[in-house]
Amino acid sequence: MKKLERSYIRQILDAINERTISFAGGLPNENLFPVKDLKVATNKVLENPLCLQYSKSQGVEGLREKIADIYTNKFDFPTNKDEILITTGSQQAFDIIAKTFLDKELYVQKPTYIGALSAYKVLDMDIKSFDDLDDLENKLNSTNGFYAMSDFTNPTGRVIDQKRREDVAKILNKKECYFIEDGAYSLIDFNGVIRKPISALYEKSFHMGSFSKIVAPGFRVGWIRAKKEYIDQMMVSKEAVDLHTSTFNQMILDEYMNEFDLFEHIKLVRKEYKSKMEYMAECFEKYIPSFEFKRPQGGMFIYGSFKEDSFELAKKALEVDVAFVPAKVFFHNNQDSNEARFNFTNSTFEQIEQGIIRLAKLLSPNNEIKKECIA
Amino acid sequence: MKKLERSYIRQILDAINERTISFAGGLPNENLFPVKDLKVATNKVLENPLCLQYSKSQGVEGLREKIADIYTNKFDFPTNKDEILITTGSQQAFDIIAKTFLDKELYVQKPTYIGALSAYKVLDMDIKSFDDLDDLENKLNSTNGFYAMSDFTNPTGRVIDQKRREDVAKILNKKECYFIEDGAYSLIDFNGVIRKPISALYEKSFHMGSFSKIVAPGFRVGWIRAKKEYIDQMMVSKEAVDLHTSTFNQMILDEYMNEFDLFEHIKLVRKEYKSKMEYMAECFEKYIPSFEFKRPQGGMFIYGSFKEDSFELAKKALEVDVAFVPAKVFFHNNQDSNEARFNFTNSTFEQIEQGIIRLAKLLSPNNEIKKECIA
Structure with missing residues (x-):
């Protein structure tokens, strides 16, 4: 065992x-x-029994469109609905990305999000870290991966600044490793600043997001933003792990964003x-x-x-x-x-x-x- | 890749x-x-904002109690709430059980549920089948696994009869492999017959169930019934794959069963x-x-x-x-x-x-x- x-x-x-x-x-x-508004959305959604039926592995289309719009209009990162895969919380994104693309070796920040460590450990991955960017450059290659949070890193709360984002992107473009960028807190800057993700500067990347911190975690709805080719490949893993994310919860969030102003x-x-x-x-x-x-x-x-x-x-x-x-x-x-x-x-x-x-x-x-x- | x-x-x-x-x-x-009744349950649940908060990996206690009662009272399989782990649809159960317990080799019925095949293939497992029970006996051992549906097997619709259930249990008790029994359709006998699972005759087993066929699949709520020691071990994998199943959907189903008669x-x-x-x-x-x-x-x-x-x-x-x-x-x-x-x-x-x-x-x-x- x-x-x-x-x-x-x-x-x-x-x-x-x-x-x-x-x-x-x-x-x-x-x-x-926003319980009051969510209640309105929920009751609207319950008018259609298909809200409780099986649905597509990639996720509810209207919701994917709205998430794509957030990337395009808020993150300055042009995105369309085919570049979004809905996940059961962003925690599930670790599992899906790793199962679909990663071999053994993964680099992480030190310290890093404990949930990422758990997800990778359960998959028997070989987790490693680095001391500075030069060191990172020597370690990455086209088969391994690098996981990072750019905004308000859990646990340190640090932000990777613009200059450093560009440095990291330069290394990534040279080494061509898989890059997993976790944006769980990206929309909670106290002054409302929204930074362009490193992923916008590097194609072999996955940007993870979640409604957990901006609406409510009990829905377990998150997402992965990646190029369409990657999304299509990840759908195999997505359907293998739980077929699709709750239709009901996706439709509630979609309707909530139709009727109310998330921002x-x-x-x-x-x-x-x-x-x-x-x-x-x-x-x-x-x-x-x-x-x-x-x-x-x-x-x-x-x-x-x-x-x-x-x-x-x-x-x-x-x-x-x-x-x-x-x-x-x-x-x-x-x-x-x-x-x-x-x-x-x-x-x-x-x-x-x-x-x-x-x-x-x-x-x-x-x-x-x-x-x-x-x- | x-x-x-x-x-x-x-x-x-x-x-x-x-x-x-x-x-x-x-x-x-x-x-x-049962949309009308679910609407009543949903609006009741939304009175408490904790329905949208993070919750325990094992699942909502009231719901686990009710599922345990179904085993005890309907399946003639005494069970308590600590022997239930809530999963994100029963599809997720494959992933969690395999990650926690299984090595490479798994035996399945021929033909078998395609979702099981997908889940095991994504984990790079070595899937095998057998021709008859004698053959099965020669192949099982204490490190490999055997996956089966006893009631209305997907796709064949066949039921494993009482005599054969006892034969299988005898083999399992002798060979001590991990046994995964899928009960997705167990409650949909057209005449209302509910059969005692093979798992009730063998300790090293996992019985999977789901609300998808008896209430609605859009909630993505299923479960694993296993001995407490196994449940505790599986919680590590459960929290690694998606922290926990939607609090909201679990509480709605719990409240629905409080207020209405599922059966x-x-x-x-x-x-x-x-x-x-x-x-x-x-x-x-x-x-x-x-x-x-x-x-x-x-x-x-x-x-x-x-x-x-x-x-x-x-x-x-x-x-x-x-x-x-x-x-x-x-x-x-x-x-x-x-x-x-x-x-x-x-x-x-x-x-x-x-x-x-x-x-x-x-x-x-x-x-x-x-x-x-x-x-």
């Missing part, structure tokens, strides 16, 4: 109880889901997340000034460094009912680290302050922490 | 147009979907499908008496044998806008065959008669076919 381990994050999510203040998951704030909603999400991020940053600065971090420009996490091993600290934190993710689990080689990731989107202001005070007490049990209103 | 081919059925489904009378898919009748609905489906099957059988007997088949006791297909190669016939049939599936594609070794599968659930009585008349004309262009009312 094969040996597989559950992801540490999913284990934490399963372990948290109602007392836990959790900064661990990557959960968006459910109070921001008006995203504006609201950005604004709310920005204020949560700022509040968490202020709490860290006030209660745990030794925690070193930079305020992110977007996304859902604050990433920083403690003065001590974060894996041990995370275990102790669970005992005082606070959950966060130590960076160790984001490294493909499981290296020790003082760094840690804190999600700020799924907690109230009160919980953010309470949680960080609990952590501060854990770190300095003899110092009395004074709780004051920050804002 | 890997070489993968799209399934013939999905290609047909993509090729059919509004003129085509299609007996090709395995589509349930969308006019039977009252299934009764309606059985009755309707039985009358469609009988009508198609009468049409074959009348217009194409040379087509040899047995009336199935359940499921969604009539399977039989022409006097000529069915693959060639299926191609010609598409030209007169009739689609059905030649048996060749259900054989893992792609062997030639005169046999073919006809779906009767997704056509009207009128379409069934029209389609078979068109086929009859194709087979005997010089005979004048008289269209008369059969019923």
Whole structure:
């Protein structure tokens, strides 16, 4: 039998109880889901029983058109509906791309998204990393792959800047490896900036997107943007893994975008997340000034460094009912680290302050922490 | 790059147009979907925004409880909620079971479900078959697997009888291979008989089920029933492939079963499908008496044998806008065959008669076919 381990994050999510203040998951704030509008869309969709029937492996046409339009008009990356494959959450994209195109070897950023690591490990892939771009150039070739997040990388929150995007594209065009670019957070820049993906500069690429962070994750609807030839090849894997993504959920999202303005909603999400991020940053600065971090420009996490091993600290934190993710689990080689990731989107202001005070007490049990209103 | 081919059925489904009378898919009748009741359930579920949030990899607890109850009370197979893993359609179960447990070698029935073949081929598995039970006994061992449908096998519609179930269980208990039993049609016996699965007689087994044929496929909700130890191991693969199945769709089905009687609905489906099957059988007997088949006791297909190669016939049939599936594609070794599968659930009585008349004309262009009312 094969040996597989559950992801540490999913284990934490399963372990948290109602007392836990959790900064661990990557959960968006459910109070921001556009439930009222989605209800309108859902009831409209239910007028046609075909919304509950089997449908095409590539995905619902209207939805693919709308996603293509986002690429063309928002990402400055001309795209048509035949270049979009709908997936069951963007998590499934890892599996489909790897099954269809990748051999053994894959390069990732260090640290990187834990879900990508899980998906590739289950496929027995050989996951590797690199130290700098020169190093990367020596390692890529036409049969291996490179996975990266360009915008608000999970976990670090970093953005690959324009100059570096061009450098990466230059390397890719020279080495001709498969490039997988994850855009899960690309539309959540706090100032509304939308950057052109590296994939727009390189043809042998796959750009992954998702409705999970901009509408709601419970639908499990994501997508892959790639050239048509690749989409056609991936459909074989797509139908093998789950035939197609829920017709119902695709049609609801399609109808929601027919009737309502998705980008008006995203504006609201950005604004709310920005204020949560700022509040968490202020709490860290006030209660745990030794925690070193930079305020992110977007996304859902604050990433920083403690003065001590974060894996041990995370275990102790669970005992005082606070959950966060130590960076160790984001490294493909499981290296020790003082760094840690804190999600700020799924907690109230009160919980953010309470949680960080609990952590501060854990770190300095003899110092009395004074709780004051920050804002 | 890997070489993968799209399934013939999905290609047909993509090729059919509004003129085509299609007996090709395995589509349930969308006019039977309990849309009104599902609408009530959906609107109830939407009162809680957590229906659109991420959820646990194993699946929504209430739904797992209800599925476990079906095993215990209907299949005479005692089961609790920890022995159920929710999957994104039962198609995903192939992928998850194989990734978690199987090595290279897998035995299947001949012919067998094409979706199983696709799922295993994408994983580069070595698919084999056997001629009779003695032969099977010589081939199974503790590291390989055996996949079978016991009830209304897709495509043949055959049922493995009680005596043979016990024989298979005896072999399994002796050889200790992994056993994957597909129950997609188990609840659609036209007389309401529900048979105890072979899995109930053998511990190293996985029983797959689905809401696709008994409620609606557009939700993409299926499940695996296995012992808890296996479920825990499969959760690693489940979270790697798509984190979890749509929270929304799981909660709708859970609420639907809270508020309405699933088995009252299934009764309606059985009755309707039985009358469609009988009508198609009468049409074959009348217009194409040379087509040899047995009336199935359940499921969604009539399977039989022409006097000529069915693959060639299926191609010609598409030209007169009739689609059905030649048996060749259900054989893992792609062997030639005169046999073919006809779906009767997704056509009207009128379409069934029209389609078979068109086929009859194709087979005997010089005979004048008289269209008369059969019923």
